[in-house]
Amino acid sequence: METNSTTGYQVSLPSRSYSSRLWQALRVIARNRLALMGLVIILTGLFAAIFAPYITTHDPFEINIPDRLQPPSRSHWFGTDFMGRDTYTRVIFGARTAFQVAIGAVVLGAFFGIPIGMLAGYFGRWVDSAFMRVMDAILAFPGRLLAIALVASLGGGLFSLYVAIGVNSIPSYARIIRGAVLSQKEKEYVEAARMTGETDGMIMYRHILPNCFAPLLIRLSLDFAGAILTESSLSFLGLGFPPPTPSWGLMLKEVSPFLELQPWAAFIPGLTISLMILGFNLLGDGLRDVFDPRQYER
Amino acid sequence: MSSIHDNMNAKSSNQNALLEVRNLRVQFKLKAGILPAINDISFSLQESETLGIVGETGSGKSVMAFSILRLIPSPPGEIVGGEILFEGEDLLKKSDREMQRIRGRKIAMIFQEPMTSLNPSFTVGQQISECFRIHMGHSKRESLEGSQYVLNTVRVPSPRTMMGLYPYELSGGIRQRVMIAMALACQPKVLIADEPTTALDVTIQAQILELLKELQEKYKMALILISHNLGVVASLCNRIGVMYAGSLVELSGKTRLFTKPLHPYTIGLLRAIPRPEHRDQPLAAIPGSICDLLDPPSGCKFHPRCYKVREICKSDPPRLEKKAGDNQAACFFPGE
Amino acid sequence: MLGRYIIQRLLHLIPVLLMVTIIVFLIVHIIPGDPILVMLGVDPEVGATYTEEQYQELQKMLGFDKPVYVQYFRWLMRLLDGDLGLSLQSRRPVMDILLERYPATIYLAFMAFITVILIALPAGTIAAVRQNTIVDYTAMGYAMWGVAIPNFWLGLMLILLFSLKLGILPSIGYESPFEYPFKFLQHVFLPCIVLGTSMAASVTRYMRAEMLEQLHQDYVRTARAKGLPPRMVIVKHAAKNSMISIVTILGLDIARLLGGSTIVETVFTWPGVASLLLEGIYARDYPIVQGAVLIIALTYVAINLFVDITYKWLDPRIKLE
Numbered sequence: 001m002e003t004n005s006t007t008g009y010q011v012s013l014p015s016r017s018y019s020s021r022l023w024q025a026l027r028v029i030a031r032n033r034l035a036l037m038g039l040v041i042i043l044t045g046l047f048a049a050i051f052a053p054y055i056t057t058h059d060p061f062e063i064n065i066p067d068r069l070q071p072p073s074r075s076h077w078f079g080t081d082f083m084g085r086d087t088y089t090r091v092i093f094g095a096r097t098a099f100q101v102a103i104g105a106v107v108l109g110a111f112f113g114i115p116i117g118m119l120a121g122y123f124g125r126w127v128d129s130a131f132m133r134v135m136d137a138i139l140a141f142p143g144r145l146l147a148i149a150l151v152a153s154l155g156g157g158l159f160s161l162y163v164a165i166g167v168n169s170i171p172s173y174a175r176i177i178r179g180a181v182l183s184q185k186e187k188e189y190v191e192a193a194r195m196t197g198e199t200d201g202m203i204m205y206r207h208i209l210p211n212c213f214a215p216l217l218i219r220l221s222l223d224f225a226g227a228i229l230t231e232s233s234l235s236f237l238g239l240g241f242p243p244p245t246p247s248w249g250l251m252l253k254e255v256s257p258f259l260e261l262q263p264w265a266a267f268i269p270g271l272t273i274s275l276m277i278l279g280f281n282l283l284g285d286g287l288r289d290v291f292d293p294r295q296y297e298r
Numbered sequence: 299m300s301s302i303h304d305n306m307n308a309k310s311s312n313q314n315a316l317l318e319v320r321n322l323r324v325q326f327k328l329k330a331g332i333l334p335a336i337n338d339i340s341f342s343l344q345e346s347e348t349l350g351i352v353g354e355t356g357s358g359k360s361v362m363a364f365s366i367l368r369l370i371p372s373p374p375g376e377i378v379g380g381e382i383l384f385e386g387e388d389l390l391k392k393s394d395r396e397m398q399r400i401r402g403r404k405i406a407m408i409f410q411e412p413m414t415s416l417n418p419s420f421t422v423g424q425q426i427s428e429c430f431r432i433h434m435g436h437s438k439r440e441s442l443e444g445s446q447y448v449l450n451t452v453r454v455p456s457p458r459t460m461m462g463l464y465p466y467e468l469s470g471g472i473r474q475r476v477m478i479a480m481a482l483a484c485q486p487k488v489l490i491a492d493e494p495t496t497a498l499d500v501t502i503q504a505q506i507l508e509l510l511k512e513l514q515e516k517y518k519m520a521l522i523l524i525s526h527n528l529g530v531v532a533s534l535c536n537r538i539g540v541m542y543a544g545s546l547v548e549l550s551g552k553t554r555l556f557t558k559p560l561h562p563y564t565i566g567l568l569r570a571i572p573r574p575e576h577r578d579q580p581l582a583a584i585p586g587s588i589c590d591l592l593d594p595p596s597g598c599k600f601h602p603r604c605y606k607v608r609e610i611c612k613s614d615p616p617r618l619e620k621k622a623g624d625n626q627a628a629c630f631f632p633g634e
Numbered sequence: 635m636l637g638r639y640i641i642q643r644l645l646h647l648i649p650v651l652l653m654v655t656i657i658v659f660l661i662v663h664i665i666p667g668d669p670i671l672v673m674l675g676v677d678p679e680v681g682a683t684y685t686e687e688q689y690q691e692l693q694k695m696l697g698f699d700k701p702v703y704v705q706y707f708r709w710l711m712r713l714l715d716g717d718l719g720l721s722l723q724s725r726r727p728v729m730d731i732l733l734e735r736y737p738a739t740i741y742l743a744f745m746a747f748i749t750v751i752l753i754a755l756p757a758g759t760i761a762a763v764r765q766n767t768i769v770d771y772t773a774m775g776y777a778m779w780g781v782a783i784p785n786f787w788l789g790l791m792l793i794l795l796f797s798l799k800l801g802i803l804p805s806i807g808y809e810s811p812f813e814y815p816f817k818f819l820q821h822v823f824l825p826c827i828v829l830g831t832s833m834a835a836s837v838t839r840y841m842r843a844e845m846l847e848q849l850h851q852d853y854v855r856t857a858r859a860k861g862l863p864p865r866m867v868i869v870k871h872a873a874k875n876s877m878i879s880i881v882t883i884l885g886l887d888i889a890r891l892l893g894g895s896t897i898v899e900t901v902f903t904w905p906g907v908a909s910l911l912l913e914g915i916y917a918r919d920y921p922i923v924q925g926a927v928l929i930i931a932l933t934y935v936a937i938n939l940f941v942d943i944t945y946k947w948l949d950p951r952i953k954l955e
Contacts, residue, residue: 137653141927142934143893149658149927152915153665229784233897236786237912249786256790260798270787278782367859373766394864402861409859414852419874429860480860 021213028290035286038221041279049096058086060093060246069262079264082254083244087265091272093246098276101161102227106220108166113173114216118208120174121181128178135171143168147230151239161240165230169223176219180212214287221284225277232273248273315342315383316520317366317405317488322380324358324365327373331592335361335375337544340618345487346518350531350552352567353541356588359524362541363492366522367401384488403433406481410493412473416465422449422476423461429483448479452509471502475509482513488520495530507533528567532556540564543589543599546618550625558634560627562604565634598629606631639946643939651935655713658928659706662920692722718928719921721914728925732907736929739899739906741811742829743891745822747884749830750837750891755880757834758841762849763868773838780835785894789828789901796824806903825902833890840883841876848872878945885941892934 029035048055057077064084072079078087120131138146147164154160184190185208193202232249234240241247243254248269255265324336335358343349353359364370365377368389382389384405389397401407409415417425423445430441442461449457452475465473474494481489491510495503511534514521525531531538538555540548540563548561559565566584586603589595595602601611610630618628670692712719718728761773797805803824811818848854849872857867892908899909907926914922 133649133653136650137657140650140654140935141657141931142889142891144896145893145927145930145934146657148896148911148915149661149923150664152923153661155666225782232784233786236784237897237900239915249784252787252790259790259794263794266787266790266794270784270791273784273787274779274782277784278778281778281782369855369859398861398863400861401859407859409852409856411852415856417853417857417871417875420871428862432860432862432866477856480856 021210025214025217025287029283029286032286032290034282035289038279038282038284038286041275042283045095045276045279046099048092049099052092052096056086056089056092058089060085060089061244062086069258069265071262071264078268079262081251081265082258082262085244087251087268090246090251091248091268094248094251094269094272095276097241097245097247098228098231098273100158101165101231102224104158104162105165105227105231106169106223108162109169109223110173110216110220112166113170114177114209116170117174117177117179118181121178122185131174132178135174138167139171144230144233147234148237148239151234156240156242158241161231161234164234165227168230169219169226172219172223173216176212176215177209180215181208184208184211218284218287221280221287225280225284228273228276228280314344316345316347316385318342318381318383319362319366320381320383322362322365322382323378324361324370324375325378326375328592333591334594335544335591336365338380339541339544339546340380341539341546341549343488343520343522345520346514347537348514348521348523348535350535350538351522351524351541352526352528352531352538354526354588356543356591357541358544359526359541360492363407363490363522363524366490367405367407368397369407399433402429402481402486403484404486405488405490406484406486407490407492408474408477408481408494411497412470412477413465413497415477416473418465421462421464422468426461426476426480426483429480433484444483445479448483449476451482451513452476452479454479470498471505474498474502474506478506478509478513482517485517486519488522489514490522490524492524493526494523496525496527503530510534528571540567543591543594545599545628546626547600547629548625548627549618550622550627554622554625558622560621560625560632561600561629562606562631563600564627566603566605636943636947640943643942647935647939651932654931654935655710655928656706658924658931659709661924661927663702665920713928718925721922722919723917723922728921731910731922732925732929735905735907735910738808738904739895739908739930740933741818742822742825742899742904742906743895745826746829746833746891747888749826750834750884753830753834754837754841758838759845759868759873761838761842762845765846770842773842777835777839777842780831780838783831785828785832786897786901788831789824789898792824792828793901808903808905821904825898825904828901829891829894829898832894833887836887836890837880837883841880844876844879845872848875851875882941882945885938885945888937888941889934892930892937895930 029039057075062085064080066084067076067080068082068084070076070080076086076088078091081087081090116131116135120128141149146168150164150167151160154163190208193206231240232247232252235245235247235249236253237249238253241250243250251269252266255262259266319342320340322336322339323334326333326335337358339362341349351359351362361370361375366382366389368377370377377390380390384400389400392400416422423442426445426448427438427441430436430444431438436444445461446457449460454460454472454475460468460472460476465476468476478494494510495506498506507530510521510523513519514534521534523531523534528538532552536552538548538550538552539546540555540561542563548555548559548564550560555564556568559568563584566582569582570584572581584603589599589602595612597610597612597614598604598616601607604611608631614630616628616630618626621627621629621632670689716729718732720726721728721731724731757773757776761770764770793805796803804821805824807821809817809821811822845868849868851872854867854872857871858864862871895906895908896912898904899906900912903909907929911923911926911930914920914926
């Protein structure tokens with residue numbers, strides 16, 4: 001293990017496969033109690049998202065006006081919302097919505113961010129400057145503002161949420177990859193690889209990318225948390241998913257006029273959002289504590 | 299002449315001792331187990347006396363120095379036994395408030411690394427003035443004057459300018475002088491110097507030691523000088539204690555220590571000093587290395603490395619006792 | 635020299651600012667479909683309920699009849715002139731509306747910032763000093779949850795508790811701090827807490843980490859050896875050295891405050907530019923949307939610049955160069 005002088009991350013030499021690195025990460029998680037808790041929370045959420053129809057009691061869209069705004073009862077474990085829909089069911093399906101958005105947004109961010117970072121770092125000079133300026137422009141907008149603006153233009157719905165949330169994370173991936181590329185670029189094994197005829201693409205994929213595994217994993221985890229938070233915030237503002245989608249943020253929006261009448265319907269979805277975010281944060285922090293103890297950047 | 303002198307200064311008698319350490323035991327609770335850093339140490343210090351403590355890394359000499367002022371970091375470390383009597387009162391029984399009044403005022407300490415031991419965000423003048431403000435209640439102006447005066451005493455060039463400088467602007471030697479000035483501000487009765495010259499250049503070392511000697515004589519302070527270097531300690535101290543693996547193995551007058559050392563460890567140390575007249579011969583090092591404190595050898599902790607080890611050494615730990623006049627050693631077979 | 639650094643940073647900013655304006659400009663242009671129809675509030679599938687005149691007028695006003703780069707250039711020129719167009723709803727100049735509502739956002743952000751400092755710095759310090767005790771665990775628990783709790787949820791819960799159930803704090807509305815200071819404080823209290831919680835949580839964590847590091851430094855040992863009382867050692871000596879890092883962290887995290895303003899201003903009906911943004915979005919009043927985004931982004935850039943400069947100024951090593 002050496003330490004990458006640019007990003008300060010621990011870096012392994014390029015002989016290990018991706019799967020062995022994944023195993024290493026898992027072992028690290030197992031040792032750190034908080035990270036493990038985070039993983040458990042995430043897996044629970046994922047389970048709920050995948051098996052939602054099998055573990056819920058009602059249809060999330062089934063309206064039942066006479067039964068609206070009921071407190072928790074035997075038939076409605078978390079009570080009902082303002083249209084008589086079962087809160088428990090909608091919360092479980094909300095997990096599905098949350099994960100859908102989060103996965104898409106994060107993948108989008110990484111999908112664009114990683115190549116940008118690679119190209120910027122590898123080819124340097126004006127390519128680097130150009131890309132980094134664009135990254136700076138994205139970063140010039142505080143967190144949620146860009147997402148709001150993008151969603152305002154593109155309208156609601158899954159695809160625009162992907163773009164709105166994903167764009168925000170592109171710079172982080174770009175930076176991580178670029179840093180790794182810059183530090184590894186001059187190393188001997190890269191020279192050796194080039195001399196044996198490997199193309200730039202192969203070099204980047206097989207040698208440089210594996211060394212960013214740890215910081216990428218951390219960033220992925222934290223970005224998931226951010227994506228869930230952003231989606232629920234946007235839905236709360238009415239900019240994300242339209243009704244009657246079971247989205248946690250949207251549920252909170254719908255319940256706000258009836259806050260005093262039915263606090264439960266407001267309490268539970270917010271709690272689940274917090275839990276999911278907490279889970280991803282714990283995982284990301286746990287990984288970070290091991291791979292890079294001195295972390296002062298965002 | 300010298301032996302009478304030694305005997306007088308080697309009085310480790312209990313009457314009128316300024317500082318007396320009795321059966322001190324200090325432990326560190328680590329994940330791997332409990333580390334006994336200081337094992338039943340006793341010695342005393344008279345007014346204006348100069349005591350040197352030598353030992354290799356891991357012998358516990360710094361821990362002992364910190365214990366006197368109760369500066370041991372307390373989650374892992376803990377003073378678990380003994381007494382430290384200063385002017386007749388047990389320091390280990392004092393409250394934090396009372397200790398604050400003693401630290402810096404009656405007993406002061408200087409440290410090994412002057413760069414990191416000074417606060418980088420405050421000027422020299424500010425840091426020295428603090429001593430006057432806190433301990434003597436001086437006004438701002440008085441303490442600045444006092445600071446300048448004390449900087450002068452430690453022979454710092456242009457004290458007035460120096461007061462406004464930050465630590466990173468000074469050289470190592472000057473920083474150490476500043477530390478000494480800070481320690482002396484309230485004219486303490488005891489000065490503990492923990493490896494004060496180790497981090498400095500050889501030429502500066504000599505200057506600092508010279509300065510310490512001069513100040514000790516001038517203020518009639520008691521001085522405890524800690525070092526791994528016998529030469530440093532020899533130039534300043536009248537009595538020398540040798541520490542090994544958390545215990546005091548020898549406590550003798552200086553001349554006596556160098557001419558007729560008692561404990562085999564001391565003998566080994568002296569033999570290991572490279573001498574130009576022996577340059578054809580291999581260096582005589584002490585075989586082996588310091589024992590694992592978490593799992594020390596039975597009996598005398600030095601026995602695995604001792605050239606005259608006998609059966610009893612492996613079973614019974616020897617105590618520090620007078621073996622030749624007032625000179626003490628912890629060995630069943632002292633002398634060469 | 636500090637002056638040179640400032641100039642450097644300003645020059646650096648220009649391309650970034652340019653890109654920001656491009657992005658803001660594009661907000662209108664990436665609307666799928668015909669943006670003018672969208673702004674007229676027309677759903678193309680339902681059918682036309684607008685007149686051709688309205689269409690032309692809007693098109694003219696927004697300059698859509700010209701090619702994109704020309705539009706951008708003209709827009710930029712007008713922007714530099716202070717003309718951000720007219721609100722589609724009220725026909726008032728966007729700039730005027732922005733200036734009216736900007737102070738409220740600033741007051742709120744400022745108060746939230748103070749709250750953060752008042753909570754996070756002592757909490758982080760105490761957690762560090764009493765490491766691994768209940769106090770520490772509580773502070774760290776807060777740090778973890780504070781970042782995870784969505785601010786709109788917290789807002790709703792607090793409103794439920796303090797306004798609806800207990801009735802002691804107002805949940806909506808705003809008073810100017812200069813005319814009615816006490817009322818201002820009453821109104822700003824809940825929004826402040828909500829806005830500040832998340833940032834305070836993460837700053838607490840950094841403060842604790844930083845203090846822990848400082849407390850293990852040699853100079854702290856020297857300070858204690860000098861007989862300084864523990865409060866002085868912590869607050870005067872250790873804290874002073876933490877300040878540089880903390881200021882940087884505070885600056886970097888301000889994004890949270892500005893980003894969260896939209897929600898907090900909406901939940902509490904606080905009349906700032908962030909809620910204006912949302913109102914503009916609902917009403918499809920795109921000039922307003924652009925104006926609000928622009929002003930918030932510029933504020934953010936300005937704050938970052940300020941933090942960078944302050945950081946350089948605080949570091950004593952730079953002072954002397």
